[in-house]
Amino acid sequence: xxxxxKWIILSVLTVIPFLANSQFxxxxxxxxxxxNEKNITKNISSIVLPFIEDFSNYRDIPxxxxxxxxxxxxxxxxxxxxxxxGVVTFDALDSQGQLYQGANTTGFPADTLTSCKIRLxxxxxxxxxxxxxxxxxxLSFYVQPGGGIGDIWDNIGATPAKKDSLVLQFxxxxxxxxxxxxxxxxxxVDSIFTKDSTYWLFINIxxxxxxxxxxxxxxxxxxxxxxxxxxxxxxxxxCDHWHLDYIYLNKDRRYDDRAIRDIAFVNPAxxxxxxxxxxPALQFSEEDMGDSxxxxxxxxxxxxxxxxxxxxxFNSFGAEVASYNGGFxxxxxxxxxxxxQTSPNHANPPINFSYSLNPNQWETFDVIHIVKEGxxxxxxxxxxxxxxxxxxxxxxxxxxxxxENGFGIEPITVSxxxxxxxxxxxxxLTAVDIYFNSTYQDAxxxxxxxxxxxxxxxxPNDSIYxxxxxxxxxxxxxxxxxxxxxxxxxxxxxxxxxxxxxxxYSDYLNLGFDRNTDCSSKMFGNWSNSWEPNTLFKGxxxxxxxxxxxxxxxxxxxxxxxxxxxxxxxxxxxxINLKINNSNNxxxxxxxxxxxxxxxKEVYSSAFKTQIDVSALSNGVYILYIIDTKTHQTKQEKLIxxx
Numbered sequence: 001x002x003x004x005x006k007w008i009i010l011s012v013l014t015v016i017p018f019l020a021n022s023q024f025x026x027x028x029x030x031x032x033x034x035x036n037e038k039n040i041t042k043n044i045s046s047i048v049l050p051f052i053e054d055f056s057n058y059r060d061i062p063x064x065x066x067x068x069x070x071x072x073x074x075x076x077x078x079x080x081x082x083x084x085x086g087v088v089t090f091d092a093l094d095s096q097g098q099l100y101q102g103a104n105t106t107g108f109p110a111d112t113l114t115s116c117k118i119r120l121x122x123x124x125x126x127x128x129x130x131x132x133x134x135x136x137x138x139l140s141f142y143v144q145p146g147g148g149i150g151d152i153w154d155n156i157g158a159t160p161a162k163k164d165s166l167v168l169q170f171x172x173x174x175x176x177x178x179x180x181x182x183x184x185x186x187x188x189v190d191s192i193f194t195k196d197s198t199y200w201l202f203i204n205i206x207x208x209x210x211x212x213x214x215x216x217x218x219x220x221x222x223x224x225x226x227x228x229x230x231x232x233x234x235x236x237x238x239c240d241h242w243h244l245d246y247i248y249l250n251k252d253r254r255y256d257d258r259a260i261r262d263i264a265f266v267n268p269a270x271x272x273x274x275x276x277x278x279x280p281a282l283q284f285s286e287e288d289m290g291d292s293x294x295x296x297x298x299x300x301x302x303x304x305x306x307x308x309x310x311x312x313x314f315n316s317f318g319a320e321v322a323s324y325n326g327g328f329x330x331x332x333x334x335x336x337x338x339x340x341q342t343s344p345n346h347a348n349p350p351i352n353f354s355y356s357l358n359p360n361q362w363e364t365f366d367v368i369h370i371v372k373e374g375x376x377x378x379x380x381x382x383x384x385x386x387x388x389x390x391x392x393x394x395x396x397x398x399x400x401x402x403x404e405n406g407f408g409i410e411p412i413t414v415s416x417x418x419x420x421x422x423x424x425x426x427x428x429l430t431a432v433d434i435y436f437n438s439t440y441q442d443a444x445x446x447x448x449x450x451x452x453x454x455x456x457x458x459x460p461n462d463s464i465y466x467x468x469x470x471x472x473x474x475x476x477x478x479x480x481x482x483x484x485x486x487x488x489x490x491x492x493x494x495x496x497x498x499x500x501x502x503x504x505y506s507d508y509l510n511l512g513f514d515r516n517t518d519c520s521s522k523m524f525g526n527w528s529n530s531w532e533p534n535t536l537f538k539g540x541x542x543x544x545x546x547x548x549x550x551x552x553x554x555x556x557x558x559x560x561x562x563x564x565x566x567x568x569x570x571x572x573x574x575x576i577n578l579k580i581n582n583s584n585n586x587x588x589x590x591x592x593x594x595x596x597x598x599x600x601k602e603v604y605s606s607a608f609k610t611q612i613d614v615s616a617l618s619n620g621v622y623i624l625y626i627i628d629t630k631t632h633q634t635k636q637e638k639l640i641x642x643x
Contacts (some may be wrong), residue, residue, distance in 0.1 A: 020328055021098040027276035034543040048124055049137075050250035054385035056264070062088055062113060071095050071111035072221075076268040077402040077516055078157045079243045080148045080189060081199045081293035081340075083300065084264040087243040088113060089146070090223040091158075099227075107163060107226045110240070112482055114220035115295075118249065119214045120207070131251065133208045138253040139219060140204040146241020149189045149199070154538060156404045156515040156606050160186035160240040164225055170202075171218040172211045178220070181205060186240070197338045200245070202258055219249075238460040259302035259335060262380045263373050266296035266340060269388035270400070270517070272313075272367060277400050277517060278391040280547055281362055283424050286354040293349050297330040297341035297371050306374035307331050309346040310434065313353070313390075314366045321365070328374045346371070366388040394547050395433065396421050398519035401479050403512030406437040407541060409503070412527045417509070418453065418460045418500035419543045420522040427547045428596060429465075429490045432499055432517050433481035435512035435542035436473035446507035448473055450484055455496035458523055464497075470504045479512070481544065488627045488634050489594065491602050498524070499545050514541035531607045548596075565626050565635055571642035574615045578608070580626070594625045595639065617641045 048495045053066055055074045062069045072088050073095075079087045090111040094100050102108055120137065122130050131137065144165065147159030160166075168182040182205055189199055207213075225240035248260070271277045299305055307328035329343040341347050357363055367388045378384065391397075398419075411419045432450060447470040453460035467487060474482045503509050515538070523534040523541060564581040580591070592606035595617075603617060608626070622639040 004344045016363070046075055046119045047115075048119050049131075050248070050249045051115070051118055051379070052246075054084045054246045054251075054264075054380065054383055055088050056084050057086070057385075059086070066116055068116060069095075069112075070114070072113040075402070077400070077514075078241060078404055079144055079245070080156065081266055081296065082243065083142050083200060083246045083266075083298065084330055084380075085266055085268055085386055086260070087144075087245045090240075090242040090244075091146075092225040092227070092239045100225075103227055105226070105227045107224050110223050110225045111461070112220055112222040113244075115218050117216040117218060119215050120213045121218040123251070131213055133210065135251040136253055137207045137249070137251050138204050138255070138257060139207060139247070139249045140253075140257070142200040142202055142245045143184065144200045144243045144245075145187050145189060146243065147188060149193060156241040156453070157241040158306060159188055160223075160242060160341065161226060162186045164223070164240045166223045166242045168205070169220050169222070170207070170209075170212055171220070173214055173216050176210055188367045204255055204257065205255075205402040206255065229446065259333070260300050261305075261373075261376065262300040262381070262383070263305060263307050263331060263371055263378055264298055264300065264383035264384045265369065265371060266298050267386075269367060269369055269386040270294075271388060272355075272390060275519065276396055276398060278393065278397040278544075279396060280394050280396065280427070281357050281392040282359045282394075282427060282547075283396075284355065284357050284359070284392055285424055289354050289575070290351050292351060295347055295349060295369065297331060297346055298334050299341075300334060300335050301361060302333050302335055304330050304332045307341070307346070307371055307377070308374050309349070309369070311367060311369045314368070316364050316417055321356070324349050324352060355390070355392070364392070384627040385479045391409070395544045398517055398522070399512070399514035399542045399544075400517050400540075401542075402514055402516065403435060403437055403479060403542055404515040405513040405539065406510040407508035407513035407537065407539070408508045409525050409527065413503060415503045415526075416451065416460075416500040416526040416531075417511075417541070418451075418498040418524045418526070418531070419519070419522070419541045420455065420458075420460075420496055420498045421495045421545060423492060423494050426491065426493050428602060429486060429492050429545055429547055431483050431485045431546040433483050433544040433546060434473075434501070434559075435479060435481045436475050437510060437512050446509050447502065447504040448509055449502040450486070451499040451500040451502050452490060452492070453500060455498060458496070459533075460498040460500065460526070464492075466502070473509070473511070479542075481542070483546070487627060489602070499543055500526075501543075513537075514540040514542060565637070567624060567639065570638075571640035572614065573641065573643040575611055575613050576624075576639065577611050578626070579610070580608075590628055592627045592629055594627065596623045596625070612641075614641060619643055 017300045059074050059076065062072060062074055072090050074086060074088050076086050078089050092099055092110050100108060100110055120131055120159060122128055145160050146157040147155040155211050162187040163187055166184050167180060169178040171178050182203060192201055193199060222245060223240065223242050272290055273288050281601050306328050308328050311324045312320055312516060313322040315321050326345040326349055329346050331341045369386045371384050409415045424574065429452065449470055450467040451463055452465035454462050454464055466488065471484055501509060517540045519540040520534050520538050524531045532544050566579050566581060567576050570576065593606050594602055595604035595609055598604050622641065623636050624639045625634055625636050627634050
């Protein structure tokens with residue numbers, strides 16, 4: 001274990017260790033910029049009791065049938081063992097993923113989540129009945145501060161500071177006023193767990209004041225955040241996370257009314273592969289399959305129940321290709337045991353099949369997990385299904401496309417942060433996708449070089465590629481990758497290789513870091529001509545190498561600049577003629593020709609020729625590149641072989 005040298009603040013109100021033997025740094029990631037309403041049509045009429053929401057069957061913006069939202073967002077990735085899968089999260093960023101205007105170090109209002117209008121004047125079924133304080137109406141919810149548990153380097157997201165807070169308010173329509181009814185200041189999950197061996201605070205609030213008993217009652221949550229006093233804006237981005245789950249408003253409840261007959265999943269579904277969340281179809285082998293899964297299932301009632309668990313795998317045509325039946329198992333109340341399902345048939349189901357793939361064809365599979373109560377009626381079915389889309393296309397991904405933190409290296413010129421991948425067969429690297437998390441005043445926009453290294457002894461060894469010019473991070477929104485094309489396609493042999501980001505100047509360079517998957521053993525840093533492993537931070541860098549011609553389809557082309565050429569005839573069945581159009585600067589010795597097939601394999605390479613015999617190539621579509629070996633300018637053209 002590496003020792004601490006000192007403590008510094010790398011992001012807003014988050015203390016991160018500076019490691020004596022490592023130059024790795026950790027910051028906090030932002031929030032979702034886009035939306036996903038699941039085709040919900042907003043209901044403008046008042047909601048009739050009961051009001052219940054556990055955020056389990058959708059992501060991004062809260063359900064507009066239940067909520068009027070301003071910044072809070074639904075996700076599956078930031079909480080630690082939530083009551084059920086999915087939470088709504090509050091932080092310091094607005095709905096566009098930017099720090100709120102007026103953000104400061106003393107405190108500012110941030111996200112707000114307001115319920116739609118709710119009828120507290122009456123219920124309509126089974127017969128219309130007036131509601132009064134004697135009907136014992138309670139609003140309950142679970143709350144968790146961000147950051148997770150345990151050592152600081154294991155934290156997910158950012159823990160709110162002591163001066164930060166989460167507030168609940170009720171609206172009085174007669175007074176046109178919001179009233180504070182509950183508040184908590186910043187704290188750590190560890191302090192909650194120490195008291196009750198649970199990861200959440202359960203809050204249950206009675207509604208007794210008659211000013212709220214009308215047809216347009218509303219409640220809202222809002223958080224107050226603050227920026228740190230860190231002098232380096234390169235560290236200042238998202239902060240002060242709060243998570244809410246299982247918000248429940250109804251009549252005939254009690255102050256200790258915590259149990260509800262509900263069996264549910266706790267965590268989202270993950271890949272069935274050992275290492276990767278996604279990988280190229282060409283590189284897949286049966287050896288890549290995992291042995292078993294880790295499934296968290298909870299019983300929220302106060303009695304033991306029987307549950308049935310299954311998973312199914314469907315191909316892109318909807319045909320079932322595999323399934324598992326875990327049978328019936330007893331699951332005991334979490335309230336009493338503080339444990340999730342322990343039966344291995346449900347908690348650790350085996351992966352009893354291997355994907356069947358055509359290595360020359362992309363494929364996706366949907367993995368669906370379902371848990372059902374065996375006897376009786378589960379009160380909430382929306383949290384009984386989780387799913388994962390297994391992708392076999394043309395890229396590797398360790399991460400799950402969700403950045404809970406940012407990750408960087410020391411501000412030392414020509415520092416490298418590298419991530420390793422393994423090829424089972426030779427392939428052609430054409431591009432790399434990288435997610436750079438946003439920072440205050442775009443302080444993260446620092447130049448870097450994209451590099452590729454071979455491997456020796458499990459570490460980066462010799463550099464086999466370095467971008468001709470420096471590149472600049474761009475941020476399109478949370479989890480929106482930027483694609484960086486290589487100057488020319490790079491054929492990589494079978495075996496391990498590394499992709500690295502190399503700093504140009506003495507600047508921090510932070511990129512997305514997924515804390516829910518772990519490829520830490522594949523991460524290395526180099527800041528003094530020595531590669532050192534990351535032995536402390538668990539997670540996955542959001543770097544995805546892309547292979548083959550298809551990585552270029554639908555995206556901007558490789559640099560055109562002044563280099564321009566034409567080829568004819570096209571289609572052809574035997575020979576093609578080439579002409580460089582900017583002939584004033586043309587010297588044959590400056591140019592190289594490469595032809596790549598649809599799988600990204602090089603099928604032809606030579607110095608420049610005005611005529612090439614391609615009769616040996618099979619029918620199909622190819623990409624012909626002309627590369628200026630002095631300036632590294634590259635131009636591509638589609639070539640069709642038709643016999």
